[in-house]
Structure formats: C-alpha cells, structure tokens
Amino acid sequence: MKVDLNTSVVKTREQRLGTIIGWKTGKTSDLSRDSAYTCGGCKGNGGKRLCEAIGPFTQGSSCSERMVECQAGEVRDAILIQHSPIGCGTSQVACNSIYRNGLKNRKLPIENMKVINTNIKETDMVFGALEKLEQSIRDAWERHHPKAIFIATSCVTGIIGEDIDSVASKLHEEFKIPVVPMYCEGFRSKHWSTGFDATQHGILKYIVRKSSKKQEDLVNVINLWGSDVFTPILAELGLRVNYVVDMATVEDLEQLSEAAATVSFCHTLSSYLAAGLEEQFGVPEVKAPQPYGIAGTDAWIRELARVTHREKEAEAYIEKEHKRIAPKIKELKKLLSGKKGYAATGSAYSHGLIAVLGELGVQVDGSLVFHHDPVYDNNDPTKDSLKFLVDNYGDVPNFSVSNRQQYQFYGLLKNVNPDFIIIRHAGLASLASRMGIPAVPLGDEHHAVGYQGILNLGETILDILARKKFHKDLSSHVKLPYTKWWLEQRDPYILEKQHYVVY
Missing domain, CATH: 3.40.50.1980 (Nitrogenase molybdenum iron protein domain)
Structure with a gap:
C-alpha cells in the first residue's frame, strides 16, 4: 500500500482492495480460496477479481x-x-x-x-x-x-x-x-x-501531528461508538487507550502518531487509518486476527504484547481469563446446544461473530455479509479474517454477500431457517421478526469483543430466545410485502442470474 497524502482524494475500496457487494451463496472456503488471488491488482498479479452478482435494482443501502x-x-x-x-x-x-x-x-x-x-x-x-x-x-x-x-x-x-x-x-x-x-x-x-x-x-x-515524540504506553483503538471494553483489557498490559475516530477530540486525533501501536475491533473499519499510520508515521499496526473468540483474542493479545514489549503480562492475563470463562462457557454451551444462529453484518465483523458462536457451540449454517474485501490495506495475511474463520471454526455452507437487500434476505433466511440472527444494521431485523426469527441487534459493536464478549453474546442469545414465541405469533399475523412467486423461490439471487460482471 502507498498512502498518497499529496492528494485530498482517497482511492475507493474497489480500486484499492477489489471490494464487492454481491456474491452468490456458497461456502466460506470457496470465497476464501477465490480471494487468495483476488485483490484488485494490489499484489501485482494482473488484477484478477471476483465475479460480482449485480442485481437489476437495489432496495436500500447507505453511502x-x-x-x-x-x-x-x-x-x-x-x-x-x-x-x-x-x-x-x-x-x-x-x-x-x-x-x-x-x-x-x-x-x-x-x-x-x-x-x-x-x-x-x-x-x-x-x-x-x-x-x-x-x-x-x-x-x-x-x-x-x-x-x-x-x-x-x-x-x-x-x-x-x-x-x-x-x-x-x-x-x-x-x-x-x-x-x-x-x-x-x-x-x-x-x-x-x-x-x-x-x-x-x-x-x-x-490533523495527525508530524512528531518524533512517542507515548510508549498509548494504543490507538479505531472504533465507532461501542462501550469502553478496551480500557480494562489494555490496562492488564499496562497500556492506555486512545479511542478514535468517533467521540474523540481533535487532540486525540493529533496524537495518533505518538502511540505505540494501533488496534481495532474490526478490520473493515480500521484498514486505511491503521495502515496509513504505520506507513506515514511509523506507528505499528497490530497485525493479528480480530479479538473474537478464544483463538482470535489470544492471538490479538499476544501480538499487541509483542509490539509493546509486554509478553509476560499478556501470558498472565490470558491464563487468568481462560480459567475465569471456562466454566461459564461450559454452562452456556449446554443451554445453547442444538441451536442454529445466523450473522448478518459487515464482512470482517461477521467473521468475528461466527467465531464467538463457534465457541458457544452454536451451529452456523449461514451468514450474510454486506460486502467483501478480499484483502486489507496492509496486505498482511495475518489479517485475513475469513481464512482465520475457516481454519479455526470450519466452513459456513451458506455464506452470502448482499448489500442489505431485504428481498434477498428473505430467501437466505428461509433456506437456512435459523433459531436466531445476529444483526448490526437493524433495518433487516424487522423482516426476520415477521418470519418468526428473533434478532440480536448489536447496537454496541463491542458487545462480543474479547473473552468477556463470548459470555456477553451467549447470555444475550438466551435472552432473545426466551422471547421466540412472540416472534412466532407475529409471523402468523403479518403478511410479507412480496408476491407469491418470489416467496416460492429457492434462489435469492435468481434476479442476478443474467447480471454477473467480471471487472
């Protein structure tokens, strides 16, 4: 990657990363395999890109x-x-x-x-x-x-x-x-x-200061609006948190260059800023899996500790947390045994949530991500969250990319029939409710982060499953706004069949 600060205009994700917003349902291993040689030309491999499912219209998104x-x-x-x-x-x-x-x-x-x-x-x-x-x-x-x-x-x-x-x-x-x-x-x-x-x-x-000054215990945490879960985690390693960008001050942004490292809860959000801080200001990005589930959190803590020279503190913290959460996870697994979950969020975030569901023993037969980035800006393989998911938690057989399209979401849920969904952008949650499926709306994006996050998510799932009868009753009294023909379709991508485009 080369961050060009001589221009005011950043290259789009399509140009830099080969990002797509539509991909027919398949296995996570298939998408991971195809992404290995797909990055919009940034690896100098001729710029081969994924085939993208382009629909004839869009029902809703953001910009x-x-x-x-x-x-x-x-x-x-x-x-x-x-x-x-x-x-x-x-x-x-x-x-x-x-x-x-x-x-x-x-x-x-x-x-x-x-x-x-x-x-x-x-x-x-x-x-x-x-x-x-x-x-x-x-x-x-x-x-x-x-x-x-x-x-x-x-x-x-x-x-x-x-x-x-x-x-x-x-x-x-x-x-x-x-x-x-x-x-x-x-x-x-x-x-x-x-x-x-x-x-x-x-x-x-x-805004970022061009300064040689360093604060050796300061860590940039790139996030949105989530609760403060990183302060107690980093305090175990003797580190302080600099939360950016949302709810930061201009001074917080100015001192980004003075931190010892940069981390995040989501590779999608942090990709550009973390890579730019490393390239332009010498602040190392912690190149590790996202801090979800035991495997991801262990690797994340250890890499942060390596970068900040706190390996001893990290191992003590990891051992303590493993002992603390083990009996609680065992109990949650018993209560959630046989349950099927479904994640519908941004791409890297969904990968992390599926890992947490795996720790809880929840079966995940399907997931919807709103986009897919084949690589991230630093192009480091340790941040390949999709491959990490496949390698550590196995395949998700019905994995889809669709940019928040409700008409497709109906078919995706019908084909998998989960007991609950986890969703980040709640606009799709109402459709699931009308199908009798309760939703976990993650307004706090940090809810599932770290070791405690595994317990948080498990307890929240139990809470919403206790209200499943309400959703079943709702589904029997509402009518979905689709034709009988569409409700009978098995392929949510049938309208895209003639619209595959290779860039």
Whole structure:
C-alpha cells in the first residue's frame, strides 16, 4: 500500500482492495480460496477479481457521505460542513441519537453533533455554491470556534465539480485550524465503507501531528461508538487507550502518531487509518486476527504484547481469563446446544461473530455479509479474517454477500431457517421478526469483543430466545410485502442470474 497524502482524494475500496457487494451463496472456503488471488491488482498479479452478482435494482443501502457524517461529524470539538442538498442531512437525526448514546456509554458529557448543511439548490447546480460553503464555514467558526472543520462533499458537488480544496486552504490560513476537505460523493464507490477511508485520509493528511515524540504506553483503538471494553483489557498490559475516530477530540486525533501501536475491533473499519499510520508515521499496526473468540483474542493479545514489549503480562492475563470463562462457557454451551444462529453484518465483523458462536457451540449454517474485501490495506495475511474463520471454526455452507437487500434476505433466511440472527444494521431485523426469527441487534459493536464478549453474546442469545414465541405469533399475523412467486423461490439471487460482471 502507498498512502498518497499529496492528494485530498482517497482511492475507493474497489480500486484499492477489489471490494464487492454481491456474491452468490456458497461456502466460506470457496470465497476464501477465490480471494487468495483476488485483490484488485494490489499484489501485482494482473488484477484478477471476483465475479460480482449485480442485481437489476437495489432496495436500500447507505453511502460514503453518511459514513463521513457519522465519523467526522462525531469528533467532539470539531464541526462538519455537509456541502450538499438538505436531503443528505436527513441522517443527522439517526447519527445524533447514536452519538448521544455513545457519549453516555463512555461516561462523557452528552451533547448534540455539530453539523451544518449548506443546502445546495437547483440554482447552485448552475452557478456554483462555493460562496455558500465559505459562508457556512465562517458561521461555524463564529458560532462554535471549533478546533477543526471537516467538509464532506456530496453527489451534487461532485457533479458540478466544486473546488472544495481552494476554500479549505483559504480558511485554514485565516482561522489557523485544520479545515479538512473529504471527497465522499455517494456515486464514487459502490460501498459505503469507502466513506470511512475518506474521513481517515483527511485526518492523516491534515490533523495527525508530524512528531518524533512517542507515548510508549498509548494504543490507538479505531472504533465507532461501542462501550469502553478496551480500557480494562489494555490496562492488564499496562497500556492506555486512545479511542478514535468517533467521540474523540481533535487532540486525540493529533496524537495518533505518538502511540505505540494501533488496534481495532474490526478490520473493515480500521484498514486505511491503521495502515496509513504505520506507513506515514511509523506507528505499528497490530497485525493479528480480530479479538473474537478464544483463538482470535489470544492471538490479538499476544501480538499487541509483542509490539509493546509486554509478553509476560499478556501470558498472565490470558491464563487468568481462560480459567475465569471456562466454566461459564461450559454452562452456556449446554443451554445453547442444538441451536442454529445466523450473522448478518459487515464482512470482517461477521467473521468475528461466527467465531464467538463457534465457541458457544452454536451451529452456523449461514451468514450474510454486506460486502467483501478480499484483502486489507496492509496486505498482511495475518489479517485475513475469513481464512482465520475457516481454519479455526470450519466452513459456513451458506455464506452470502448482499448489500442489505431485504428481498434477498428473505430467501437466505428461509433456506437456512435459523433459531436466531445476529444483526448490526437493524433495518433487516424487522423482516426476520415477521418470519418468526428473533434478532440480536448489536447496537454496541463491542458487545462480543474479547473473552468477556463470548459470555456477553451467549447470555444475550438466551435472552432473545426466551422471547421466540412472540416472534412466532407475529409471523402468523403479518403478511410479507412480496408476491407469491418470489416467496416460492429457492434462489435469492435468481434476479442476478443474467447480471454477473467480471471487472
């Protein structure tokens, strides 16, 4: 990987990683095998890519700009300017709710996001809207005196070719704070995770300090809004946590370069920032499996300890935790014996959750991931979360890639018929409920992390299984919004049969 901080624009995941958002149902081992020689050309192997299942329409998804909104918009002492029509600001409501809940969970002062929308209209499409952008940035400065101002582009600004950089540069010189352009037009990438990269590129280019100072006990934890589970884990090794990007301060972002290492709960989220910190600022990324299940957490702790020279403390912690959780896992396995689970989340996160289900003795016959990254930015094989899953927990026979398409989700669940689903983006949970299947909605993405996370998830599954009769009753009194023909289909990808595209 080569992070180019001479440009404001980050390459999309399709360009860098060969990311896809559709793949017909198959075994995890099949997808892992095909991904081994598939990475969009980044290994210099001719750029062979996976065949992607392209549907004739999309029922719903998200976009890169929203990911910028829910990251840069949630830096506590900064302001986000959405240079877009007002419609692009509708998700501020949902993002603000998540932000406030996250602050409460971390015991931080509760406040609202600070986001200003420039409200681009039809006349602006013709005559340009840079004056609006400049005025919005000045308003943000006068009202809030932030320590940084982020600018998110939109499909509209991309279409008319707004020169965001010129305004950002001018006002940076005037206000003497970072004014950060982030190019995240929704049409730029098929998958919204490119929005994470746009935010992280802006932080690397404009905010992270170029400093030789190091804090040898500080570890960057790239995360979203989850509860503070990493502080007690890292404290066992004598380490401190620097949580970024959501709910961080600008100072937290500035000191990213001073940390001893960088870790995360999810390779998808952290890929670009972790690799960029290592390449540009010499902060080593902990190249290990994700901290889920016993095998993954053991490897994650040991590699972090190796990088920070705390091997003795790590082994003592691992031994202590193994003894603590062993009897509880044994009890949970008995209670969950014979149960079938299904994970429906982002790709790397789903791999981790399936590993936890494996520790609990839950049968996993199927999983839906919303996208698939054949590799991550550092291109290190130890971060191949799909291969780690196959090697340590076996095959998942009905593994699918589909970008949050409800019409496909019905068929995927019908073919597997699980006792419950674990879901991250709750929009699909209501469909499962109407099919009589209860859902574990993981609003706290750290719920299943680490050794305690195995117990957390097991106990939560028992809680929702206790309410299964409610979902069965619901399914007998509702009608799904699909034709009889579609409800009878066995192949959720039948509409894509004539639309396979090889890039």
